[in-house]
Amino acid sequence: MKNKTTAFLALGVMLLAMLAAPLAAQKNPKAPFDFPKLNPLKIPPVTQLTLKNGIRLYLIEDHRFPTIDMRGMFFTASAFDPAAKAGLAALTGTVLRTGGTERLSGDQIDRELETMAADIETVIDSESGSIHVSMLRENLDQVLPLMADILRRPVFAQEKIDLAKIDARTGISRRNDDVGQIAEREFSKLIYGAQSPYARQNEYATIDAITRDDMVAFYKSYFHPDNMRLAVWGDFNGGQMARKIEAALGDWPAAGLKLPALPAVDYEFKPTVSYIEKSDVNQSNIMVGHIGGLLDNSDYAALSVMNRILSFDRMFKRIRTDEGLAYSVWGYYGAGYRVPGVFSAGAQTKSGSTIKAIGIMLDEMKRMRSEEVSDEELQRAKDQFMNSYVFQFDSRAKIIRRMLTYAYYGYPLDFSEQLFKRIETVTRADILNAAKKYLRPDQVQILVVGRQADFDKPLGEFGTVNTIDIAIPVPAGEAVPEATPESLAKGREFFAKAVAAAGDPEKIKAIRNVRMEGELTQSTPMGEMTMAAEIVSVYPDKVLFALDTPGGKMNMVINGAKAVIQMPQGSMPLPEAQRKSIMENFGRDLYYVWQNAERYQFQALGVQEFAGREAFGLLVTAPGVSYHLFLDPQTMLPSGMSYQTLTQEGPGTVEERVSDYREVDGIRMPFKSESYAKDKRVSAQTVKMIQVNAEVSDDLFKIE
Amino acid sequence: MTKKSTRAAMVLTALLAFCLGGSSLAGQSMDKMKAQIHEKTLKNGMKFIVMSQPEAPVASFHIYADVGSAQESYGITGISHILEHMAFKGTTTVGTRDFAAEARVLDELDLVAENLSREEAQISPDDKKIGELKARFAELQKQAKEYVINNEYFDLVMQQGDTGVNAYTSYDATQYINSLPANKLEFWMAITSDRFLNPVFREFYKEREVIMEERRLGLETQPIGKLLEDFMAVAYKAHPYHHHVIGHMSDIQGIRHQDVKDYFKKFYSPSNLTAAIVGDVDAAEVFRLAELYFGRITSGPRPEPIRTREPEQWGERRATVTAQSQPVLLVGYHKPDVRHADNGALDALANIIGQGRSSRLWESLVKKEKAATQVACFNNFPGEKYPNLIAFFSMPSKDKTAAQSLELIDREIERIKKEPVSAQELAKYKRMTKKALIGQMKSNARLAALLTRYDVVQGDWRLVFDELAAIDRISAADVQRVANTYLAAGNRTVGEIVPEKK
Secondary structure (H helix, E strand, O other): OHHHHHHHHHHHHHHHHHHHHHHOOOOOOOOOOOOOOOOOOOOOOOEEEEOOOOOEEEEEEOOOOOEEEEEEEEOOOHHHOOHHHOOHHHHHHHHHHHOOEOOOOHHHHHHHHHHOOOEEEEEEOOOOEEEEEEEEHHHHHHHHHHHHHHHHOEOOOHHHHHHHHHHHHHHHHOOOOOHHHHHHHHHHHHHHOOOOOOOOOOOHHHHHHOOHHHHHHHHHHHOOHHHEEEEEEEOOOHHHHHHHHHHHHOOOOOOOOOOOOOOOOOOOOOOEEEEEEOOOOOEEEEEEEEEOEEOOOOOHHHHHHHHHHHHHHHHHHHHHHHOOOOOOEEEEEOEEOOOOOEEEEEEEEEHHHHHHHHHHHHHHHHHHHHOOOOHHHHHHHHHHHHHHHHHHHOOHHHHHHHHHHHHHHOOOOOHHHHHHHHHHOOOHHHHHHHHHHHOOHHHOEEEEEEOHHHOOOOHHHHOOEEEOOOOOOOOOOOOOOOOOHHHHHHHHHHHHHHHHHHOOHHHHHOOOEEEEEEEEEEEEOOEEEEEEEEEEEEOOOEEEEEEEEOOEEEEEEEEOOEEEEEEOOEEEEOOHHHHHHHHHHHHHOHHHHHHOHHHOEEEEEEEEEEOOEEEEEEEEEEOOEEEEEEEOOOOOOEEEEEEEEEEOOEEEEEEEEEEEEEEEOOEEEEEEEEEEEOOEEEEEEEEEEEEEOOOOOHHHHOOO | OHHHHHHHHHHHHHHHHHHHHOOOOOHHHHHHHHHOEEEEEOOOOOEEEEEEOOOOOEEEEEEEEOOOHHHOOOOOOOHHHHHHHHOOOOEOOOOEOOHHHHHHHHHHHHHHHHHHHHHHOOOOOOHHHHHHHHHHHHHHHHHHHHHEOOOHHHHHHHHOOOOOOEEEEOOOOEEEEEEEEHHHHHHHHHHHHHHHHOEOOOOHHHHHHHHHHHHHHHHHOOHHHHHHHHHHHHHOOOOHHHOOOOOOHHHHHHOOHHHHHHHHHHHOOHHHEEEEEEEOOOHHHHHHHHHHHHHHOOOOOOOOOOOOOOOOOOOOEEEEEEEOOOOEEEEEEEEOOOOOOOHHHHHHHHHHHHOOOOOHHHHHHHHHOOOEEEEEEEEEEOOOOOOEEEEEEEEEOOOOOHHHHHHHHHHHHHHHHHOOOOHHHHHHHHHHHHHHHHHHHOOHHHHHHHHHHHHHHHOOOOHHHHHHHHHHOOOHHHHHHHHHHHOOHHHEEEEEEEEOOO
8 A cells, every 4th residue: 555655656756757857947967057257356456555664555445344454464484483492483473462562551452452343463473474453444543553553662561471481381281182283293393304493393491491582682673664564455445544554654664674584494305204102092193295395386387286186086085985094185285485385195094094094195196196197187177276266356355465475475466367377288297297206205204193003004114113202391390509610529529429339430330231130010090010020221222121010921122212012912112202211211320320420410419308318419410311319428329319201190200219228249239219200109129139240142132 | 339330331331332333333234235135935945045245256155954963863873964974975967977777786785784784783693694795795885886986076066166165064054065156056056956856875885984084083083072072961961962963983883874865855855955145146046046956856844843952950060081181171051042032141241251362261361360371151052053051161271270260260250140241341242243243244155154044043044134233232231140040050061171190
């Protein structure tokens, strides 16, 4: 019965469709359309004028809405930050606006502006300084003087500098929260160099080093009318607006600036593979690439067509649609105005398909430069450029802002028109040539942020893996008194006494290795865990930990820059942060320090409290090492040390206490040691046996 | 004394309101815009709203499907969003080389997938059978792929110059957008109506994997994503705002092709769709073409409204996410939907307490106490169609805790309950809102979105333009009253990211 009804209905629908068919003139979406001609643009041209003091103005009226917007640009850049004060330009850009003016405090400006529903924002980024203003038409006469004051008479109030620094420090403390942010930042460091002005990051130390004087000086170097371009769009009369701007900024004297050139980028093509461990994620963030180029490159038209094909027709269609490996995926040759961009391909894929996804990305890069794109691909890409071209001109804000950008970077104001004309003539051969010239799939840098324990294959398939440590450098500890020749001499004397208290200094100098057997206690979230341990340290850079864990035997082998964990199930690289922290132990080891004493500085700090008792304190430092050593006033033997490191609760201080000295081979060595972080015991070591200069085979430290 | 100053404040408020009401802001430009808008409802129930904007020869197209994750039930969470993805997979003509042949393979693929998941769910699954089914499944996927023209829909619209093709799924709605040169109107009608008339959800099984990656990307690898999911699950015990738009991983993995087809049938009938087109188009021409193309779609019943309402809360709730992250605080109080008479005053409250650098929370937490580097309050979270939350968000400064932020937020909440907001604050709110609204109207795409949203959720697109007058009617007393009504500790959920201790 039910079937019958359905059949009847179906028949009805068919009949209806047949009846309707001749009447309908609907086109199939794939049929050719006879498109009507586009209406012409009704947007007037931009008015350009220059004030006597050099401010270049760009004006366009738009009376459809009662608002006015402005964007001013100054040539400056965070690339001009001194390396030790990374963050200076950005802080200057922020406090220029928040720090107030001679007339009003920053808080008063906030209130005045928001009461009018107006905004003024200033920012200095890697390649420019800018001010953006937006307001209702009726507030022009209040907002314009505020803007002029901010640009001409900022006071950089210390209170707002402090606030901006809190914000910057918070930013540093949060920079490893987001995987995407980590990947982008670290990839940029791989391309431009970790210390490059285009990639380096702010650190607590660089933010702390910035003073108000630095900011005022930075501001004074760049914020002048002859270095200013100002675009204005919205509901105003052009002539009147020019007069008002003249009144607000016209008497700002020109400085006759000589502007510096941006630092150059020096890139050397090389294949690298880098890995960052993020143990709490189930997806890898992958970036693959090398340096890109400049927009004014004559091959850029071909490259921009290639970008659409590589990114969409190749990477997206294959990795996302065919393979279902990623949500977001791209392959893009980036070009900058003055600073070379970055070529990158990337995707985020579940940990278990990491290597597969990288393989496909590399394949597609190779294919791009081994065969011509198809006619259809080229046609689609060009059609897309041609048909969407009108969107470059669909709003006055877009038109004038683009013009301002071109003017700022010294590009022809009709750069996009020129590019468009060149794109029209791009051929399949042009794309192949450009791909061959600019893509280097065999010299890409690969970066993966993720959890390698779950990867489909080892990342080492692509080359030697460099593990990047993204631990945030710990803020400087408490202040210590400044060193004097006396305190340094006394410090060195005390250290020599400590060594002599342990044994014959020459004999200690001759220690090549120390082998210990005993028990190691480690605090874990489940409580303390004790296991039998054998530790072999070979100076200066090899350590073996052989542990009897509840899960079976485990060896940790550190051999210089290489480190591995060996377990019955197989072996895996030791996370870089752990390797580094174990290696740092050498730098604080009494025997090692004595053997390298000429590289160290010892500063006597006087009598201090350590572990509830009095001790002589020494500040021991060398490049990359800094710790406090405490000596028992009676025996002069070390009672322990403290240092800054990454603890289980983030950066913090660890206190290591040693005791139970016994003689081994004529040297007094501690048989007990305990580590504390915030007064909580985190680990302990009880030694049963120590051997000095034992026969130790190099094979123990072999890492493939 | 107090009485007198309150009165003075009220007089001032009234004066300010008067001044603003008469200003150029609302005035003619709003009326002029309203007059440029026309609407038509087709016989099948689909509504078109058209606004001519001849500034440039382009147009933005917006389709609002009145279905979001709030329509989903257990087992199919995330299906609205899956459907959003599948709606781009083509039709019986777009995206295929031979639909008749392809359809046979797709049907068998579904059958094998069904048998496979049934076998896997057995208490003692037959590994051999599973192996065979998997092999067959892989073989059929390979066959199906032979018929597919990869992403043909996207290629076609981008080739015609589409710069804004996209779609969004939210708790409340699924929205599809395009931006094309204005002369491509009929092409848009043809390709878009085809998607609703003859959809084929091909490549379904691969797309589920893409969406699983999307969930990992946006939620599982993001501490804040995790917090949002858990926070909503705690704040809502009954109403479907409980689950995240992306859906549970196991549901994404388990939803069947047939589920998607059924869901489409139920929620994508013309009566559940509203379109807006803003740009250099002629309304009469739009309506003629809409009738010709979209008029072909058979009408269906409007889906039943959601039955489940969130019951009254019995006490404060807490959601905690432990992550390798610095702390984050999120607090939400239950309040009614966007149509409720109190919503306007809650918007004002959210602005005065927590939007902008001169807002109370910013001045207290960021500037004075330096306890946070960002703090905000927003109303209508995570959706607006159903009773939702007014929420507070804080990013504590380095070495500061979420608890400190909460204490300071509570202090400001107590203050706004005790004392009326100032006339100056209220006037500031009104101005900021007006300017924001004008900002949205400047863009064809945003205006098209606004018109459909108001029409569906508020019942009439005209209310976009009446919003300004409605704002003028909000008083300090209204703000104080809603603060006391809704911002009660027993009515809230506190969510927090707690830094993981390794």
